Amino acid sequence: MSEQAILRFVEAPTEGDFEALAHQAFTYQYASVAPFRTLCDRRRATPDTVSCWADIPMVPTRAFKSTPLHTAAPKIVFRSSGTTDAATRSEHHHPFPELYHRVVERSFPAFCIPDHDRVPMLSLIPTLARVEDSSLSFMIDHVMATFGTDASRNVVGARGVDLRALRSWLGARQREAEPCLVLATSLSLEQCVEGLERLGLRFRLPPGSAVFETGGLKTRSREIDPEDLRARTEHRLGVGRDRTVIEYGMTELTSQAYGGALLDRAHDVLLCPLWMRSRIVDPETLLEAPDGEIGLIALLDLANIGSAIHVLTEDLGRQVDGGFQLVGRATGAELRGCSLTAQELAQPAE
């Protein structure tokens, strides 16, 4: 199997057979990724015994921290920012960056700019030139180049968000009355809003404008209350949560899930593109959890043909209304002992 079959499906998903492609991809990865084969053999789940995509063994995202997983020579290596465990970063050795670009082209506009071909974009996410191993920067650079107008601008400098450039861009968009899109992580959006609060500035971005927000539960150093942030964003930019598209992506995946805010769906229900499917699984049995119950989010992303298509995330979610909601993390700072966190122990003491 080559990535071309997946590429064709990404281009025209309604004409393909997800189940058949998933099985072919499984067979390919079983043959070419030795650690994955070990996992499958231990589970007695091989291409000969598995007939349903949901039964393909899941690779825990934790494994991306320990060993390279790739089916072909990697062309780019993405690394997680180490937000939840600075000592150990996930690495995604990606052999097919062009497939990644195509995935972005086929999914981003449908969820984030459904009524436009191009819009002015303000990015609060560092460019790939600044963070050369960030999959998010890789994605956003491509989004800006493909779907942004000439008025698009990245305002992240060496010291974070450039408030002067931010203020200037927002003022210009307010005057032009053309819908625009703000691209941000939860943390950078918080910095943006904080900066505007400090300056005592409020903008009213034109009707039809939206905010793309990612990384809600994976902030670097502090907890952010998403509802509080959205209320403050609405106050400072004039874009409410009904125009905020939550994005759910990770270093270990190629595709992303998006909130359905611009598709007349609940803003916090995450929807997958047609080449990715989600399940919520019971962590003990790995069987699908009943609707509404909290479990681990599992994703089968055909576009992850270069590493592991079926991934078990460390995120907790619940299945709802044709999609899933993100509710927490199954990693990081749990109290142990008298005052012990596993996360802290992973780092040597000073």
Place this chain on the structure above:
Amino acid sequence: MTAAAEVAATWKRLCVRGATTLNEIGPTRLLEAWNGAIQTFRDPETQQRNHLMPDLARQVGMSEPCLAASLEALLDGFAPPFSAEVFTRVSAQRAAGPFVVVLAATVPGLALQPLLAGLALGRAVLCKQSSRESSFTSAFVAELSRREPALRGAVATVTWKGGDAAVEEPLFDSSDVVAYGSDETVYAIAALADSRLVAFGAKASIAVLGSGPADLDSIVEGLTRDICLFDQRGCLSVQAIYTEGRELAEALHARLGSRDHGLGPAARTWPPGKASAAAMGRVRHERDAATLLGKAVADLPIGAGTVILDPEPRFVPSPGLRAVRIHPLDSLVELAEALSPLRGRLQGAAVAGTSSAELARISELGFSRVCQPGELQSPPAAWTNGGIDLVERLSVPPVVSG
């Protein structure tokens, strides 16, 4: 009455009457009351214990059998003769003010050591219980006061929401504080109490098995106890096991991770508490990542425990839920390097099958408690938790005259 007013009134009472009360009762009667109270909760037949257990189990999320075994193990170390050892260490203590103990909810019974130190030193004690575990200390203090009613003027329990500045600023600004809790809690208290804070936390325990003669069955029995009691939440809970040689590691892996020995039957004797999806998820990832890397993972239900045979020596923190890694070493000399991530954070070591020279080297790595497997969770009352001698730290220096 607000929490701040209530705490202030209680604190004032302890300041005014505490030292005098303790002095009037005297060490002999104090020790009698203490030993009696300990025995009350060691005895499975007493009304006080039977009244306490269901609420406490629910609050801390442990099964009653596991909680009972855990508390019994802990209380053993505070019964005679260990309790008397604390009193005999104190000589000519002059009257001194009360101190505050801030308790964490993770492990019940944390209050015992500072309480005993306070009684021995003649210092009144105000225990701040966690709202998530407000049973044990209250019950124990009530039993002490039932046996020695005057103690109501010298020992008290209170609860307030952590971080309440109206309570904490005046209290921590003027008193000695003993704190158990998250680093966040400890840092917040340290900002107010400064050098008067004695903080406990961020420690982990392991087991070390040398290739010398030892009975594997009794080692497995002991390690099972050290892992399972308190549902592996304590700083004396074993998180990793180091063996001298691969053969021993494999034998231990097979035995400890068996459905018929070790953790398998322990899940029936001391059923684990209900685990959250997040906790289960952490263990699931730990197991599946290990499997993918070709490491042997014992075939146990997640709830019963997880045993991973990990040829890489470097210490990896346990995700909890009775999960341990067994690391074979060619020689125990490699132990220091393997434990380097834990530098300064070692607490206990359960040791077997080592020579006396090896035992001495292990002890020098910085453990505050070294004992045989099965005894880790029963530290004696005078144990220097985290290397801190609580009696010494809470002692008031004698007045130098002249």
